[in-house]
Amino acid sequence: MRRLLAVLAVLVILFALGAVAGAQDDMVEIEYWQYNFGARVDAMNMLIEQFEAENPGIKVVHNSDIPYANFRDELAASAPAGVGPDVVTLFYGWIPAFVDAGYLVPLPDDPFSEEFILETFSPMVANSKFEGSYWAIPTAVRSLALFWNKDIFADAGLDPESPPANLDDFVAAAVATTVYDGDMKDILSITRQGHAPALASQDHHWFREVLIRQYGGAPYSDDGRTVTYNSEEGCAAFSWLAAFETELMTGSNDILDGSTNAFVNGETALHVDGSFRVGTIARNNPDLNYGVAELPVGPNGERHTFGSYWTHGITRRANDDPARLDAAVKFLQFITTPEAGTLWVNNVGELPAQATAAADEGLQADPILGAFSAGLAYSHATFFVDESAQRQVLIDAFDNIRLGGMDPCEALDEAAAAEQELIDAFWADRE
Template identity: 40%
Template sequence: MLFTLFIGSILLVACSSKDSKESKGNSEVTEITYWQYTFPTKVEQIDKIIADFEKENPDIKVVAQDFPYDQYQNKIFAAVEAGDRPDILNIYNGWISKYVDMDYIQPIREEFMSKEEISDYYVDMIQPYELDGEFYTLPVAVRSLALFWNKDMYKEAGLDPESPPKTWEELIENAKAMTEMTDDGRYKKEGFGWNAAGQGLHEFQQVLLRQYGVEPYSEDASKVLWNEKQEGYDAFKYWLDMTMVHKIGDPDVGNTYREAFLAGIAGMIVDGSFAVGDIQNASFDWGVTTLPVLEEGGLQSNYASYWTNAIAKGVEGKKLEASERFLAYLIQEDVQKDWLENVGELPASKALIADEELVNDPTYGPFIEGLDYAHATFFVNEDKERQIIIDGVDKIRLEDADYDETFDEIVTKIQEVRDEFFNKQ
C-alpha cells in the first residue's frame, strides 16, 4: 500500500512536470534508451507501454532497441566499451552480480525507491540480489517452472490425459509409454523433453538436488555444495539416467525441447510461465501442473528467475530523472497485469501474486504455487556456469565419461568461477 502511494506520487510529480514543460516545446524533451533481447511478445508489450508512457509524459522520449538473445550481451559490452551504453538495460537476474562487478549498472537511489519499499513491494525471491546493501534492478515480472503435458499424446499412449505425473518415477513411466524410436535407435517421439541447456539445469540444481536433501550452495552462495555428500551424486545420476538409461528424451529432438513439444513430438516438458504465450497456440490439448516430487508427500521445490531493469552507470541529471520516471511507470501493478496477460510472466508484486483469481487459474495457478517453494540461483556468471554444466553433460552423453568424475569436474569448475568473483569482494 505504501509503495502504491509512492508510485502514485512519482507519477503525480511527472504529470505536473509534464504540464509545466508542455508550453516550452520539444526542446525540453529528454530522450532515453531502453535495451532488451528479442522476445516478440515482450518487444510488442514494451512498445505499447512506451507509447502509453509518452502520452502521459510528452517531455520524455523512450527509444527501445532489441537484439537477438545470443548477441545481446556482446552488444551491451561493445556499447559500454564505445562509451555509448543505453540508459536502461533489461537483464537476466543471473547477470546482476556480474554487471555490478563490471561497474555497468548503478544502485537504485534511496530517493527514488528505498530498500524497504523494494522489499515491501516485491516478492521475496528478489532478496538474494541485494548486493552490499544495495538493490540495482527493478523487475516487472517473475517466473517459476511447471510441467506441461500433451493430453493427446497421453491418450495415444493409453494414459489418462487428466492424470499428469506427481512423482518423477511416474513421469519416467509415462514418458516411456509415449516414447517412440526408429529401427536405428533414433527418436520419433520423446516422452519427456530432457535437456541441460534450457530449464533442465535448473530442474537439476534447484529441484532434484534439494529433493535429494542437498543444499546447492552455501548461505552466502560462495561455495558449491553439490558433491558434499553422496546424495548429490545420486541426484545427478538420476537426472542423467532419464536420457542415458531410460531413454525418455534427448536434447537433440526437435531442435529444442519447447519446439519438440509444440510440434507434438514431446509428451512433457518442464518450462516457465513465459512459454504459455507460445504453447497456448498449440494444435493439441495440453495442461499444466506442478513439478514432480521424489515420492508422494515429498519435498516440493522449484526454480524462480526474472528479467529485470537496471539504470546504467553514469546516467545522471535529466536522463536519470527520466529513466526513474519510466521505471516507476513500468513497474506499476496495472502494467504488471497487462504483462501477465500478453507476455505470460507472473506479476512481481506481492499483492498481485496473491490474487485469488490468479492463484486458482488452471494455467497460471501451478506457477503461482511453485513460487511458494521456489529458489532463485545466485549466479556470479550465468553464462560460464551454464556452459560448464552443458559441457559436462555432453561429455557423459557423447563420450561415455564417468558420471562421478565428471560431476566432480563440473563442481570444481563452477567453484573456480565463484572463487574468482567472491575473492574480489
C-alpha cells in the same frame, strides 16, 4: 577549391543550426534497451505509450532490435563508444557481472527503499540484494513448471488429465509414452519421446534448484560462494536425470530438432519449462493439446522450483546527467507497478513481480498460469556470477555422462571444481 570551401561552409552552418535546435529542446530523452522477444516488445511499447502520456516532458526511445544471442555483445560494444541505454533489461543472473564492471548504479532509496522492495515484490526479487544494494527491479518473474502433452498421454493409455505428481510417476509416464521405430530401444530409433533432458535449456536449473533439494541436498552453501552439489544427494539427482537418455532411452536433445522444439511440435510427452514457453506454443503450434502442472514432488515429498526474471537497471550513462537520471527513475517506477505487472502477464504470460498482482485469484485459478503462480511461493533463484559459463559447466558434465560414458558422480565432481573456480575468480577480483 572554392567549391569545396562552399560545401564545407554549408555543412558547418547546418551543423550549428542542428546544435541550436537540440539545445532549445527541453524534452528529456532516455533510451531503453531490451532484447527482441515479440510479446515483451509489444507489452513494453504499451507501457511506454502510457508513461509518455503521463509524463509529457520525457521521451523514451525503445531499442528492441537486438536478438537475444547478440544482446550482451551490443551492450559491450556500446559502452566504450559512450552510447547505449539509460535503462536496460538484463537477466537477473547477469547483474553481478554488470555491477562488477560498474555498468549499473544502485537503485535510489527513493522510491526503491529496502522496505518497499521487501514488502511489495516476490521473495526472489528481495534476495537479489548484492553488496548491500539493489541494482535492478523487474516487472515480471517466472518459475518452472511441468508441461505435458495430453494427446500423447491418451495415446499411451494414460489419463490425459492427471500429470505425474512425483518423480517415480514422472519416470513411469516418460517410459510409457516413448515410441520406437522397430524393436531397437535406442535413442536414434525414437519417434515419440517420453522426456528428453536438455541441460542447455531449463534442465540445468531443474537439477540445480529443484532435484538436488528434493533428494535432500543443497546446490550451494548459504552464502552462495561454495558449490555443494557434488554430494551423494546431488549425484543421485543427476543420475536420475541422466538415466532418461542413458538407460531408460526416453529421449534426447540431439534428436527431433532439440528438446524444446520437440515438445512445441507435439513430439514429446513431458517437458520442464518456464511460463514464457506458453507464448511460444501459442505462436508456433496453437493447436497443441497440453497442460501445465506444478513440478513433481521429490523423494522427500518437498516442492521446489527455479525462479528467474528479466530485470531493469539504471546505467552509469543515465547517472551522468541529473535530468536523465530523474527521468530514468520515473520510468523504472512506472514499469514496475502492479498495473504494469498485470499488463505484462496478460500480454507476455510472465507473472507480475509484485506480490499483490501475483496473488490475484483469477491468475491462480488459470489452468495454464496457475501452476507457475503457485510455484512462486517455493521458488529459488540461483546466485550466478557468470550465468553462461556456469550453465556450460553442467552441460559439459551431462555430455560427459551421455557421450563420454563418465560416471555421474565423477562428472559432477569435475563440474563442481570448474564452477568453484569461476565463483572464486569473481570474488577474488572484488576483494
